[in-house]
Structure formats: structure tokens, C-alpha cells
Amino acid sequence: MGESLSQRLQHPRRSLGDRHRSQAEKFLRLSNQGEGEFSVNIQWAEQNARQALLHDFTHPENWRMLAKIKVLLADDIGIRALLSDLFAVLGRDPEYVSQLEDVSLLDVGSELLNAALQNDHLDSDIWIQSFDASDVDSFVERFLKLDLSDPRCNVLFGRRLERLWDIAGSDVCIHLGKVLLSHRPQNYEMWTNLGRAHERMGDYDQAWLCYDQAQSYAGHLTVRDDFKERMESHFDGNSSVAWSRPEISVRKDFLVTMEKLSTRFSDSVIDTGASNEEVHVDQSGDERRLENMLKNGDFSSAFFLSRRLVTSGEMWAKEYLEASKLALEGKDDVIIP
Template sequence: MVKRDTEISESLQHPRRSLGNRYRSQAEKFLKLRLENHSNLSWAEQNARQSVLYDFTNDENWRTLIKIKVLMKDTEGALAVLGDLFSVLGRESDLVMQLSGQEIIDSCQDLLEAALTEDPLDADQWWNKTKKNEAEIQEFKKRLRSLDISDQRANILYSRRIERLRVAGLEDDFLELSRIILAHRPNNHEAWEQLGMLYERREEFDEAWLCYDQAQTVSPINSSRDRFKERMVSLFQGKGISPWKKPNVSDRSIFLDRLRDLTKIEDEIDHVERVKLGSDEGDFARINDLRQQGKLSEAFFLARRLATEGLEGSKEIVDELLGELDA
């Protein structure tokens, strides 16, 4: 059973640019000293790996790491780096690993460069490249619907990309794609908060609260729900109208069930096997079944609904599932 360490989860889930830069700087320092002592190349490689670990959104960290792998003549290691980059980009990393056993070390830097040119990791660079072409935006939306973005790094990467759509005024696209991203990885508190902000701006306060509630549930250090409640009190105070109240349990359950449906394939929605349909025991059995199948996102939304309804033991299951999603 996986227990969740919130502090570790937060540090690994969201990029820390300063640490990434620091480790890359150290890697470059050891790289320059490699001719004086060959062991410096190993130190460079260790620091370069740390730079990618702490900030996977910086192209330079990946370039430094692959350069070192090439200098070490480590073909398998270089392919592993490319496979990892493909996972972050939501692509099939298995395609890269099919090259295993072939001596293509001299091409690995070019392969990485081609991937980064086509698909920049920095959200602003990606948007500057994409916004000029309406066809590219449509292709991006189509592609996102079919991508596997369960890797938490890919999920964060794409949530930042669709945020650029929202800023550009493509709010309906943002809403649709946000739900897809969160269905893949419901512990992305950054995406929940951005979605809540849009609903709040539209004065759809119930939907906003539901999103902020999710953000704060999956990340206790996120205070967006509490801050929203304070804004609501200020908004309605002194206006002589009924104060806003958070959505009732029924509305919250419907919201979570809709998100859970997004995690299923179409024929599953109509043919889900239930033990004692509608019973609490059946729901808990379904959660266990989903966990065994590796369908953690669907299990999470079902467990959250049960927790919302106050069923005993469900909050503990939610926390366990968050730990499994963070793993």
C-alpha cells in the first residue's frame, strides 16, 4: 500500500527551475574538466540527470544530458534519455527502445534536437510556434484527445500548453482539454486551479468551487478553495442578497462521475460490471477492481465521490490512491 508524502510529491511533480539550472551548471563544469580526469565525466552525467529530474521543462537540461551520454558512448543510456523525453511529450517511448542493440550513438543528439524542434518543452516557445497556424492548433487539440498523458510530467506539460489557449481566448477548447488532462491525472492541482479560475471569471461559482475543492484535496498546500470562499464572502457581503453556498453533495457527486466517465473507453461506460449495483459494497469492490487493473484515475474519482458522500473508509482510500498516482 502506497502512503503519500505530500512534500516529496510536490517537489517532484512541479518543475523547479533554479535547482535544474544549478545542477546543469555543475554538469557543464565537470564536462569541461573531463580531459583532466575521466571520472569528471561520470560526475557530469550524475548532475545532468539531476537537472532533468528537477526541471524537465528546460530543453537545455536534456541537451546537456544527451551530450554527455554520447561522449560516454553509452548507446543504451542515450536511448533511455530519448525514451524518457518521449514520455514527457506524450509520445510512445517504446518506439525509441526498438532501436536498442543498434549502434546509433552518433545520431542521438540529432534525434533529441528534432523532437525538441517539433515539440518545444517550454510552453511559451511552443505557443509562439503554434499560434501562427490555425491548422496546427486544431491538430494539437485532436492529438491531445488520443495521447497518453498519464505520466505526471506530460500532464503538467500539456496543462501549461492549454493554459496558453485560455489566455488567447480559446476558452471552450481550454475547458474541454482540461477535463481530458485531469481525467488522465487527477492529482494535477495546477490544472484544477486554472480550470477553477476560468469558471470563477465566468461567474459559474459552483463549478469553480468544485475545481478549487479538487485542487486543495489533492494538494493540501494549495489554498485555492479557502481563498475562493473568502472572495465569495466579500463579493456578496452588503449586497442584500443570499450568500453563495458551496454545491450540495448531489451536485459534487455528479461532477465527479462525469470526470470518471472520461477515463473510460466508450463501451465500458455502458457495460461496467457492478457488484450489487448502487450499493456501497459494490462501489468499494469496483474501486479494488479498478486498482488491480491499473485504472487509478477512474478509481480515484469513484473514491472521491464516496468521500464526498461521507462513506466511512473512503477518505483513506482517496489518500492511498493519491500516493499510487504520485508513484
């Protein structure tokens, strides 16, 4: 079975990225040496550089290679688009590039790109080495303002959050993890991390809910089933009450919380009630809201609302659940400038 787009994004193929970058370097060298037609060689170089970046957006050399080729092609529009794309991945405002519309990026584009890569490293292991405990508050403040719907940005900040756990602690990181997932619920890697954190804390209902989300999105995982086995083994003979998965009301409350978080950047107005306990099922009203969410591109909100309704036994919402999942998967289709 082939990997889904979300699975490929979660695990960048460094070997394929390196291979395509090597090919790009070869064709770039041929074009500079005047061997063969320049236009043919440079086109092959650009095509391979794009493939390298598509397979592995976490390697800074893949960004630098494509930028170098665009400068050689005098592609001012292309270097602007590439810089905007990098800013989106790093969680920066791409509008910063538009402020340079009167400046030729053929002259300074590579310099700006290099500065961004050096100051905000794409490798999370390198990034965390320069992180200080005093930076936690500023990181949280920045994190909560980000639009993390870009799939690569979502994966990148998920990896950073994973490295930050020992410094910032579970209280901070669990909340930020849920914010991250409210933008892109198919990030099964973060669901798994949240499940483990809740399990360590003894919050088994929340752990199961997170593992369930992870396994629902990534069928190759068995984290929910493994957790169930651990819990049954733990309770077997140690308690008069056998462990059971969370009640429907707990699952609904969990999904309402995620639904509310997902509306932070939403254009759709969603009223989930004054409190989690006051959520009522109104098929006509909920169906209109789901249609409105999908129409406005608020796929995460539609996902959590429809899943809550299905959990409540409203099977008519299953159609909307599948539609929102397909739409979210479609947003993972990355186009390299």
C-alpha cells in the same frame, strides 16, 4: 514542511537544474582534458546531468547535456532510454524509438533528440509563439489521443493549455483541462485554472468544485477559501439568498464525469450507470471495483470513484481514497535514465 513530489513537478527548480548542469559541464571538461581519472570524472558528470534533468525537465540544455555524456560513454542503451523518456514527456509514442533498434543511436541519437526539442519546445512561452489559431483542431485531436499519465507530460501540456486559452477559448480548454486531470488529478495548477475559468463564466458551483480539488491536493493553497470569501462578500446585501457551496448531488455528478473521463486508458471496466442521476451505492460492488482498479494501476479512476463515495457519506471508501492518492503520488517519482 517539505514539498511533495507533485509540487516539485509543478514548479521545476531551474536554479538547481542550472547548478547541476554547470557541475556536469565542469566534470565533463576535466574528463576531456585528461585531468584525473576519466571514469571518475565522467561518472560525476553523468550524475550531475541526471540531477539537472530531475530538477528541471523543461530546460532543453539539461537533456542535451545528458545525451552528450551518454554518447561519450558509448551507452547506446542509455541514449535510447533517454530519447524514449523525452518522447514520453512530449506526448509522443516512445515506441518510435523501438523502430530504430537496428540503428546505432550513438551516431544519430543526439541529432534526433535535438530535432525533437527544436520542433516541440519544452518552454510553453516559446511553444505558443509558433502556434497559430488554425492549429487548434489538430492540437485538440492530438491531445485527446495522448496518455497524459506521465507527470512531466501532464504538467507540460497543462502549461501549454494555459497559454492556449486566449486562442482556443474556454469551451475547448475547460474540456481539455478535465481530460488532463482525469489522468493525473494531483495537478492542482490545472484545477486552479479551471476554477478561475468557471468563476469568470459565473458558473460558481463548478468553480468551487475545482478550487476544492486544488486545495485538497495542495494544502499550501487557499483558493477554495479565498473563493468562498469572495462569494460571501458578493452576495452579502445583494441577494436575499446567501451563497452556499454546491449540494451533494452536484458534487457527485462532477465526480462521476471525472470518473468516466479517467477510464479512457483504463483496464478496469467501470459502469457508472446510464446517467449521472442513476448512480446507486452498492458497497460490495463498489469495493470490488475499487480493489480491481488499484490492482490494475487505475489509480485516477479509483480516486474519483472513492471520493464520490465518501462525498455520498460512504466513509468506508476513505481507506481507498487515501490508497489511491498515495499511489498517484508514487507515480510522480521520476527516474532519469
